[in-house]
Amino acid sequence: MKKYLIIIFLFTLYLQSCQQEVDTTFLITNEKVGMLDKSSLARDVELIFAKDSVVKDTTALNLGNKAKKLKIYEKGGRHLLTLTPSADSIPQIENVRFEDPRFTTEKGVNIKSTFKEIKEAYTIKKVITSTNNVLLLVKESDVYFTISKEELPSSLRYASSKNIDAVQIPDKAKIKYMMLGWN
Incomplete structure (x- = not known):
C-alpha cells in the first residue's frame, strides 16, 4: 500500500513540474510590461532590453540633455515600445507607448x-x-x-x-x- 502512495505522490509531483509557465514577454499589467516593471530606472533600460535595440533621442543627447524618449526595437527592426522617462534626478519610466500588437493586457x-x-x-x-x-x-x-x-x-x-x-x-x-x- 505504501508503494502505491509513494508512486501516486511522485506522479503528482511530476505532473505539477510539467505544467507550462505563462509567457509574460508581451504581457501588460499595472506593475509590469514584459520584463520592464514600474520601478525600473531609465538607465537600466539597455540592460532590461539587452536582446533588443534601444534608440535614444540623439538631438537631446547632442545638446547634453537626457534622452526624452527611448525607442525599443527587436533585433529584426520591429518597433516594440516607446518609453518616456520622468524628469526626476533619478529618472524612472513614466509612460510606455505600445507599438507592437503582441503587447496585450491581462x-x-x-x-x-x-x-x-x-x-x-x-x-x-x-x-x-x-x-x-x-x-x-x-x-x-x-x-x-x-x-x-x-x-x-x-x-x-x-x-x-x-x-x-x-x-x-x-x-x-x-x-x-x-x-x-x-x-
Whole structure:
C-alpha cells in the first residue's frame, strides 16, 4: 500500500513540474510590461532590453540633455515600445507607448483592438475630448487609449468644443495609441 502512495505522490509531483509557465514577454499589467516593471530606472533600460535595440533621442543627447524618449526595437527592426522617462534626478519610466500588437493586457486588449473590445474588457472611467482625438481612461488599469476623431461619425469629428460620451463612439473604432502611465 505504501508503494502505491509513494508512486501516486511522485506522479503528482511530476505532473505539477510539467505544467507550462505563462509567457509574460508581451504581457501588460499595472506593475509590469514584459520584463520592464514600474520601478525600473531609465538607465537600466539597455540592460532590461539587452536582446533588443534601444534608440535614444540623439538631438537631446547632442545638446547634453537626457534622452526624452527611448525607442525599443527587436533585433529584426520591429518597433516594440516607446518609453518616456520622468524628469526626476533619478529618472524612472513614466509612460510606455505600445507599438507592437503582441503587447496585450491581462484582459486581452492590444493596439489592434476596437472600442467594443475595450468596453467589454474594462469600465470606461472618463472620456477626454481634444482637437483630433478622444482619450479613454479605464477604471481597472493604468492603460489608456487614444482614438482618432476620424473614427467617429462626421457630426462629432469637426466639433472641437463638443464633449464626447463613450456611447457616441462606434464599436468598430480602432485604437490610435495605447499607453500605460506610471506616476
